[in-house]
Amino acid sequence: MRILLVEDEQELAGAVQTVLQHQGHVVDHCSDGLEGWTLLSGELASYELAIMDWMLPGLSGPELCRRARAAGLDLPVLLLTARAETADRVEGLDAGADDYLSKPFAMEELLARVRALQRRQPRYREPVLEVGPYRFDPQSGQLQVSSSDGVVTIPLAGKELQLMAYFLEHPGQIIPGSRLRNQLWDLHQDPVSNVVAAQVRLLRRKLAGHGLDSPIETVPSRGYRFHAQLPGEP
Incomplete structure (x- = not known):
């Protein structure tokens, strides 16, 4: 996507821009709300997402968002702010923001929010993921696993x-269960719930039902790890 980042904290802006560019996005950055409005409203503007701080010189994030909506701009807007009160979140969303991320935040969470907003684009198609013998098309929900015996196709939902x-x-990578829960479940999910372990068991059972050993390893006290090779392969 082409993304506009409006953030006046230079160190944070540089880190966010670098992370987004590593994901293949094109990122334009400015540090002033008025400059952000000039870029958003320009005749040649073609932004697919805007990420803006709340407290900005010139125009605040909510003010910039209101101007964008009043002008008919319908691109997704992610608002960044250290203001975490419910009233602040409501104000940001009422201004037209699509999502809200409180500072400080993990870059991984930022990327997850960006992916979620990206999926709302009508022309967006999630990329096919291929790792070792595993090929997964999120669009169709089909996992294909290649082995010496052929290709097994497993529908997922x-x-x-x-x-x-x-x-x-x-x-x-070893992925903590807490990270999976935060990324894939509602933020209000019971923090001590075993929902992740239960879902991993169901996924393993689905694979076993198609005659496959699970590539998902439980790492005691640390989380889960996905092995890119089939069991028994080097």
């Missing part, structure tokens, strides 16, 4: 689909 996509995006 709901949380199975989301979990598999997340594991394939992070192969070989």
Whole structure:
């Protein structure tokens, strides 16, 4: 996507811009709300997402968002702010923001919010994920696993689909259950719930039902790890 980042904290802006560019996005940055409005409203503007801070010189984030909506701009807007009170969140959303991220935040959470907003675009198609013998098309929900015996196709849906996509995006990494819960479940989910372990068991059962060993390893006290090779392969 082409993204406009309006953030006056230079160190944070540089970090966000670098992370987004590593994900393949084109990022234009400015540090002033009025300059942000000039870029958004320009005749050649073609932004697909705006990320803006709340407290900005010139125009605040909510004011900039209101101007954009009043002008008919319908691109998604992610508002960044250290103001975490419910009234502040309501004000930001009422101004026209699509999502709200409180500072300080993890870059991984920022990327997850960006992906969620990206999926709302009518022309967006999630990329096919390929790792080792595993090929997953989130659009169709089909996981294909290649082996010496041929290709096994497994339909996935709901949380199975989301979990598999997340594991394939992070192969070989130990992923804490808390991170999976925060990324894939409602923020109001019971923080001590075993919902992640239960869903991983269901996904393993789905794979076993198609004659496959699970590539998802439980790492005691640390989380889960997805192995990119089939069991028994080097």
